[in-house]
Amino acid sequence: MSAYFQSRWFRYFVAIATTLIALLVRLQSAWLFETASFMPFFMAILISAWIGGWKPGVLATGLGAVAGVWFLLEPVGSLAIVDRADAIQLLLYLVMGLAISLVCQWLHNARDRASAMRSDITELQRMEENLRRLAADLAEADRRKDRFLATLSHELRNPLAPIRNSLELMKRSPRDAATVDIARAAMERQLVQMVRLVDDLLDVSRITRDKLELRRSIVTLQSVLDNAIEAAHPSIVGHGHQLSVTLPPQTVWLNVDPARTAQVFSNLLNNAAKYTEDGGILQLVARADADEVVVSVIDNGVGVPAQQVSTVLEMFGQVDSTLDRSEGGLGIGLSLAKRLVEMHNGRIDLRAGPDGQGTEVEVRLAAVTPPLGHAAAVAAASAPAGEVRAFRVLVADDNVDSAQTLAMMLDMMGHQTRSANDGMEAVRVAREFQPDLVLLDIGMPRLNGYDACRQIREQAWATAVTMVAVTGWGQDEDRRRSKDAGFDLHLIKPLDPLVVERMMRELKSGSGATLLQAS
Template identity: 35%
Template sequence: MGMLIDNRSREALLAEIEALHLRIEKTEQMLQGYESVYRILVETMNEGAAILTMDGVILYCNNRLATLLQVPPDQLIGSSLGAYVTPSDYPLITSLLENHNQSYDKQELSMINGEGTSIPVVFSCRTLEFPVNQRISVILTDITERKQEEMALLTSEKGFRLLAEGMPQIVWVTRADGWNCYFNQQWVEYTGLTLEESYGHGWNKPFHPDDQQRAWDAWQNAVTNNDSYSLECRLRRADGIYRWWLIRGVPVLNRAGNIQNWLGTCTDIDNIKQAETQIQIAAEREHAAAALRESEALYRAIGESIDYGFWICDSGGRNIYASPSFLKLVGLTQDQYSNFGWSTVLHPDDAESTLSAWQECIRTGGMWVIEHRFRGADEQWHPILARGVPVRDKNGDIKYWAGINLDITGQKKTEALLRESDRRKDEFLAMLGHELRNPLTPISNVAQVLSSSPLKESTLNWATETLIRNVTHITKLVDDLLDVSRITRGLVKIQRERVELVKLLKDLTESILPLIQTKHQTFNLELPAQPIYLQGDPIRLTQVFTNLLNNAVKYTDLDGRIDLRVSVECSSIFVYVQDNGIGIEPQLLPHIFDLFIQGRIELDRSEGGLGLGLTLAKKLVELHGGQITAYSQGINQGSQFLIQLPEFVKETALTKPLTLQSSTKETDQGLRVLLIDDNEDVVESTALWFTMSGHQIAIARNGTQGVSTAQTFEPDVILLDIGLPDIDGYQVARKLRELPTTQGALIIALSGYSLNKTLLGEVTDFDHYLLKPPNFNQLRNLLAKYKRSNQSTEDLYS
């Protein structure tokens, strides 16, 4: 009986031991899973991570730490972390590691990478307790960018403060709401107020009682209207004396165009005010001439201290003083200028009206304000803004006049440029409206014709040709506008390859000949017998020469002549496009390549264009490293454009040209095509073409519906709009690539936006990026290629 109890106990004990083994195995498996997860987490961190021995030897490090230190992981493991610390920070990290019983967070120090470059980091460490021994975990965060930003901010603020503190004027800064937050030391020294007393609205305390409300109202008006602030007022000095100051402030805008803060200065003008007072005192004296002579030094100092001309006349309007700056401008001495001698340098068209207005101003005692032209010492006519006021004695009688003459030549030129720019903008908008209405009219007419039934086959053919022709014309207008925008922003890149120029010119002239023949013009083509090779972009070069030839046809009358010649000289290629058309006006010639510039367009010339062709041609030639020049003897003397392309290349020096295989032949079997677009007309018209081409179609109106339809329809090809109402096309493409049914599908982006640098990183999930309206021949080729290879291997951004 005792033996039986022992056997049962043994069996229970064995069962318990076996269960314990199973729990241990599960625990080990779970720990291994946790270790795998932790390792993945550590390897995906943006920070460098390592585990050290208590002596600082690296036992483990993640790839981020190896990248940060630019040292291979296998080389880091087994080395001392202290070997990668700058000498100045070595005692710090030694102290941190020695005090392992404490944890340290966010200690800044500098590491040295494998190339010897110092890297600022934030250092954190913890002690890890293991059953057998202890280890130290280390986290290193690269703060290079933060340090650079802190240094830039520190440098900017320090530079401003150094500048502000070094200026003789008082400098102040307020928040956007007008709350003062900075004064330089000059304010403290002058007013005797502390900075704390001046902050907020405390700045109003030193104002003269008679000026306080006026200053406050002017400031509130500036803040409310986001306008500049300018005011002359009196401020109390620390010793109680009031002096006159000119206070000016301007709003500082951020990148969004909103006011970030206000920046202003206070300039002591008490001396100028005193000078004005002296002038008034002198005016009250019995003899104005004697008083003016006594104050001559003062007047001369004022006149020579300003950039514009200062003048003084007696009560009868006769000049008795002009500042040297203005005398130098007009090339006269004071004696020549005095009395009414200044009228000798007035423009003939302004002399009579100016003298008449001056006499009337003297008679009425009003303020003198006029714009007129003076002949300068440079023999050029300078527009001058003249302003003057009467200075009266205590009885109100005019004793003399004081004023300024301001040369506004620069302002007038700027105004003229603005008017010209505005005129060109208006002309461009008018021409754009005209150019868009031209093709829209036949499109509208065709749409109305197609709404009638029944239609003859000839009428349908005519309607089709008309729609294609005018849609192509509108597309060309939009493409030109986009090209100009992209070139101006530096987004156009030249795709260089070997180009045979003679063949390129022959091919493009064949497309121009029908237009030339309609105007009964003679076309003379002179090309070398041998091939000419260069490295260039064939599409962009074709665009250049097509624009120049179209321009020649447009501005050449019926039965005119157009020449296209090519020559090679000194390893450069020269292409001449010449016509005997209406020519270029001399004043237009220097600006012929500017945006929206056009020659004379008569009412009988229907091909006005947008004035973009020559601008595009010039920009594209320059991107090829060449230059383009225009010549003309004037109206009705014809025009010539010379294009010089550099780096003539011999045939033997070129690599074998890339040959594109035609893929227009399609297999008989149709494809399953999913259209995702919220534009009803685009979807219906595109679906019609695919259906007529033998393909099976499914349609989705938004991104969410598109993803859902793709799971059930299992399309071969997906045409995806970028601008969808719920989620954009980039997000839809990423979701489609994750679906088993569409991982290998041909995904084509169809968008109205040109691909730029900002969008370039978003198109990785697309096989192709096409602009609206799509070219069906291009689509047909893409589908044929997909059928052959069952996947796309090119990046095609049209």
């Protein structure tokens, strides 16, 4: 309705209607306007110009002039003007009507400018508030970034000290088996910690850029939790914690990415172990709830203040950033777990533990009914593998130490190996050695891994060889490029010896493709 009143035709209708009303008033009250025949029409002009601007005002002026000459001036019923005084009165009316219209238009413009200024001021105030809020957010993000970089430097340097010390111990006591075992175990623990930090950083990057893809399959909840407990076991044992596990009596099936879901629960267990004083009690409790499964990780550690619950679930958010904790972490474990759970259409909640002590993190995921015969297939796939037959393996890496140590490890597994340290040498050695398996680095001098793979594939004997890209590049685009170049698998450095052994078992069984999904 308001849009109608603001329309052009309504404004002109007002000019016509007010002019007619003014004429009727003049005709009915002639005795009031004997010396000012056009006086009633000024009100019509004023109303028309005030509502519609100068154009309706001019229209009302013109209509009033015609109506006045026809109905009010002698001779009545004619547009002729015979009296000089009437002509002067008409001229004054026209001039004043035009003036009134122009003044009203000026007032219209002033009102519009004032309204625009008010709107601009309101918009500027809103923008100022947004800028102030953005500045505060940027300042907070910058503070978190600085804290994260400092923490990252600290967390990456921490494992280097025991690794260096262990190497020195092994060098000084090469024949002391006990010392060598202690040093080796320390190095393995610290290496696992560094790999976990780097993997978390890569996962955060993928999620931030929407590049992380889930590889779903139907698995049991127990298998997922077993993998998570295995991954978190060193941290739990290292702190002397007791872990109790409670599972539902029936088998619960999930349609999830098993590696990523196990990563969620291992992150939660590691986090609980880290923020619980040594000798604490950890609980992993799972229960079925209608068509969902609810898994809770409970500890009796330092707990999370209620006002900081949302903070620790944000990227790089931490409760305790003081120096009295030896394992502050990067502040991405809970956030990463939250993002992964949400990608599975689940929900994660964090709250105070029982009786207000410690922390409880609850994860809800949808349970599914497995297809007919799926459980039997999973059980068959889980059966122990047979003996691993010997392979001829070519290891190509421009990092001499990396190539040499990997080849030595494969030799100890009973395989026959050759090494190369650039792409051209890898192609030459492959032609001479004709390996069953090639572990090929991507970034090598003289010929990169992609081109080396293509040239090896072109050889007649290489149709059945298994080509594995072993690289530090693990983004989806890198995996696509390696597949296009002819690689069968794409594994990320540093290689886990268990993954290498599993790969050897599966290569000739036709199930090697599962490694590509897990790598």
